[in-house]
Amino acid sequence: MLLSPVGVRITGPAPQAWRWSAVMDLQVTDAPVRSTLVRWAARGLSVAAAALDAWVPGSPAEMTVAITTMQGERIESPVFSGAATAYTQREVDLSLGLLARFTRGESSPAALTTWWDDVQPGEVLRSREREAVLEGWLGMA
Template sequence: MVGLFWINGEEIYLGTPPAAEGSGVLLTPAGVRITGDASREWPWPAVLDLRVEDVPVRSAVVRWASRAASVAAAALDAWVPDGPPEMTVALTTAEGERTETPVYAAAATAYTQREVDLSLGLLARFTRGEASPATLTAWWNEVRPGEVLRSRDREAVLESWLTV
């Protein structure tokens, strides 16, 4: 996971990949695909805007405090974690049609505001034809991180993608 993107080999999802019965938003070099029961697809030139709304954002201090409280509560068997927060992917076509799809956040507790801003900037570049999701899969195939990246590292990767 880097920012709002879940990279899994050749697949790039906004948020987490969908469960078997859920919907998801898949980004490809050709365009955007909503998967699941209401499956639809748009080529990038037909996408005017692509946003992720209701993104859980917290400062580093609050994220670490939440994580510590969760670990302590779990150790005391006093708490059952909630599922991941739900976000909304909103796609607007060049014809003005707006489609919204719920997806789950991939961040364990929340994203940093910088991660969200950089991710949304990259999505804007995709819609303007200035960048391609192929950059993300090329990075994944080259680097293949063996562990979850820290927020600073994810931000640095996002910044590098914005300059490609």
């Protein structure tokens, strides 16, 4: 799934696209959520398995995006999680809040691109850093 200032696009074998004005609701379900302790334990096990040459990288967790159009059509599509192990519940809640602002026209995904261009992060952000970025985007509306 790709978000742009113009709209939302589902990629893959059955690509589809909608302008934001045609989207009534956009939800993501099945996001992998784990506590900090469980995320750290999973990360530690991966590092230990890699050190023993027993680690085989798995596929990213799969989530479901559900788009409801202004005409009442509901489209569901699988999408991959961007989290290495899982998200915090706070990240998921903030992300869903941001998606809601996009669908209501209160904010634009252009904020994400602008942030990336300005910050140019050199490494993957930790969950608390991602939460802070999401809070910043939510405060921009």
